Amino acid sequence: MKAKLLMAAILLCSVICVLALSGCKKTAAVVAPDAAFGSYDTESDWNDSAKLVKLGYRESQGKRVFYQYCVWCHADASPAGPSNRSNVTPVPPLMNDGEKLNGESDEYMQNIITLGGSALGKSAMMPPYGKTLSPEEIKAVIAFTRAIAQPAYQKPGRQGSQYTAK
C-alpha cells in the first residue's frame, strides 16, 4: 500500500517534471528554402554558371560596385558586350582569378584600388578610385572578389573556426 502510493507519487512527479521542462517547445512553420533564400544576394560562379555563390550584405554591395566600375576591364564581358581587357596592357587579371589575387593581402588590394596602379609601381592604366568610391565600397569590392575567387580564397593566419560556441 505504502509502496504503491510512493510509486504513484514519484510517477506523478516525473510526469510533471517532464511536462514542465519540455515546456512550450513549439514547432514553427519553416519557410521552404531555395538556394538563394537565406542569402542577401547571389552571383553565379564565373566558371560554372549552374553554381550559385551566396553573398552577404557587404559582398553584394561589392558586386554592385564591381558591375558598375570594374567589370569593363576585369571580366570577360561587359554590360555593353565586349570586354575592354584586350585594349589594356598588361592584360588585367579577371576579378575571380584566385591564383593571382588570393596571394594579395586585403591591404594591398585596398591600396591599389584607392591609389591606382602607378602609385604602387604597377600599370598606370589602373586608375585611382580613392576619390570616387568610399573606403567601405572598396572593402566591399575586395570582399566580393574573395567570395567569387577560383580557387577559393582562404583567409590567411588564424582560423576563427577553432572557436566554437554553443
Added chain:
Amino acid sequence: MPAEEMGKLSERLRLTFAVSTVVCVLVLAISPLKDFRAEWKQYKRSFVKFAQGRPDTKKLLADYSPNIDQVWLPGMNVTDRCTTCHQGITQSSLADASVPQPFRAHPPIPHNVRDWGCTVCHRGQGPATEVAEAHETTLAWEKPILPAHYLQASCGSCHQSDIKETPQVARGRELLTHLNCQACHKLNNLDRASLGPDLSSVGYKVSREWIYKWLKEPRTVLDKDGNVTVNGYETEDEPRMPKFRLKEEEIKALSGFLSTQKAKPIETYKISPAIVAAWSKKPDLASQGEVRFRQMMCTTCHSLAVTRAGETKMIGGEIGPELTKVGSKVNEEWLVSWLRNPNSYLEHSNMPRYGWSDEDLYKVSQYVMNKLTDSDLLTNVPQLGAATDEDVKTGKRLFSEKGCASCHSLNGAGTQKDFGPDLTALGAKNASELEFGKAKIDRNLVSYIQAKLQDPVAVNPAARMPQYSWNQADLDAVTTALLSQSGPAQTSALQHLVVPKKDASFQAVGAFAGVYERYKCYACHRFNGYGGTLAPDLSYEGSRAQKKWIADFLKNPQTIRPTLILRMPQFNMSDKDAGIAAEYLSMAVQKPEVDPESVDARQFTPAMVSMGKQLYEVKYQCQACHTIGSSGGYVGPNLNNAGNWLTPAWIEAWLRNPQALQPDTIEPRRTFTNEEIPALTAYLMTQRVGIKPQTTKSAADAQAVSRGAGR
C-alpha cells in the same frame, strides 16, 4: 473510532502529506532550473566562454551583463531583445564569416544598429526571448523574420526613391511600373506608367483573326525549361500583355467587339506612284528597306528575333513593342500612316515622328510587311467573319469585366480604376490576414505573394488577375518591391524617417517644345531628372557640347561610345528642327557653375598641347578607356572629335570632378594639378575630325548593317 484506527489514519495522512510536500518542492524547484536552462541564458553563457577563447576578451565582454539586453526606442515602436543572444553585432573583430552565429558582427551598413533596432529591417518578434518565437511564425507571434533575400524590402519601405544600395527593390519597382500593375492595383512610390494602346480605332489596324490569336496566346509562352519566350524566341523581359484566362466564346466575342472599333479613320497617305513604280520591281527592295530600317536605328527601341550562328535571340531595345512578326499583324495602309505620324493614331505614343522621304517610306514599309512576317501565325485561327451584334454586346461587357479597360482606353472613356485590390499595405500584412484558399503553400507572406504572382488561380479560383511568366530573379525583385509596400508609418517618429519620392518634371518651352514633342527626346534622354535613362542625361548639355556639334549630330548621329549598339536614331531631321534644338539645348540647359564662355580655347599654346599629350599617353594612360586615333579602350567615349564636340570649360570642370557633373559616371575623380588640367584640355581640343554626312553614307550603311544586329 478506536485509537488504533485513528493512529493508522494519521500515519496515512502523514505519508500523504510527506509525498505531497516532496511533489510541491520538486515542482517549485523546476522553475529555477527551467529559468537557468532558458535558451537566452545558455547563449549568454556560451558567449562568455567564446569571448574567453579570443585574444580581445576584455573588449568583447566590456558591455556584458547576464540579463536580457534590449534596444528600446519608444518613438519607433521598437523593443528589440535580439542583442541578448546576438551579443557581438557591434564588435568589429567578430565580422568574419567563421565566427559562429549568433555572435557574428552585423555587416557595416549606413545605419547604426543601436539607433534603429533590428526588427525595423529584419522583422521578427523583438520582445521574444526564444529562438523560435523571435524568428519564426508561431501561434502567438505573427511576424516572422524576413528572409535575407528579400531584406531590401525594408530599405524600400522608407526610401521611396530608389537608392543605389538596393538594386533589387529598384528592379522590382521598375517591373511594377513597366507591367503597369498600377492599372489595376493601388501601389505607392512608383513612376507613372505608360498605358496600353488606346483601342478606339484598332479595327483599322488589325484583323479580327489577329485579335483572336493575340487574346488566345499573346505570343508569350513558357518553354519546357520555364523560360519566357515571345514568338518562340527566348527573352529576358516579361512582355507587357499578359495571358488572360478566356473561354473560346469569350475570345470570339472580344475579337468581334474590338474589330468593330473604328472611331477615327486613319490619315491615309499615298506614296508617289513614280517611287512605287521605280522600286517595286527591284529584287533588293526588301533588303534595301532593311538597310534603312537599321540606319534609322529602329532597333534602339524595338527588338527583333535574330539568328546568329544557330542561336536565336531577341535583339534590340525595350521601349517599343517587339516587331519580329509585325508584318503579319498590321495592314499596310495603317503602317504607312503610322510611320508618318504616330500620334495621329495613338495620342499617347512615344514613337518619334521621323522625317520620311517617299522612297524611304516605301522601302521600309515593304521590308516590314514582307520580311517581318510569319505565314503560320494565323494558321489555327478559325474564319470568324464579321462580328454579329451579339458578339459586340458580349464583347463590350467582357471588355470591362475582364479588366481590359484598366490598361486600354476606348473612345475617350479613360481607363477603369481600382479593378484589383489595393496593395499599398500588402507588405505589412500578417499571415492571418491573408486568404490562402486551398493552395498548398507555406503560410507566410512571401510564399503568398509569390504564389499569387505565379499562378493567381491556385490561390483564389475566382481571381481575375491574368497569368504572368516570371524568371526567378524578376519574381524575387517584384516580391521585394511588393513587400516594401508597407502602408502608412505606424508612429509619427517613423513617419519622419521616410525619405519621400521626388517627382521630377521638365517643361520644354518656346519653339523647342514642338521639336521635343515631335522627336520624343524624353523617351530616351533625361532632363532635370525627368525622362528615360537609355541615353545620356541632357540636363547640362549646353555646358558640355558646342552648338554646331549638336546641330550636326542631330542631323547625322555618330556613335560616340564605341560599344553601344542602341544608338540615337537617324530622324532625317530638318535643318530648321536641328537648329531649334541646338539653339535651345546650348543656351537653356546648362550647369550654372560651368559657363561655356569661361574658358577661352585661344589661350592654349602648342607647349600645353604637347604636355597634355604626354599626360594623356604616358602619365595617366587615358587610352586604357578612351580611343584617340584608331587605338584605345572603349569604356569611355571616343575622343577623336572632342575638339568639335566638347566645350573647353566642360573638359576642365570634368577633369576636376566628374561626379559633380554626372553623379553616376564611372570616370574616377583624379588629382590633376592646376597645370595639368589646362594642358589636357588643350590637347583634347586639338582632336577634331570633319563629319561629312553625304560622303560617308555608304560606309556607314555597311557598318550599320553589320553592327546593328550584334550586341
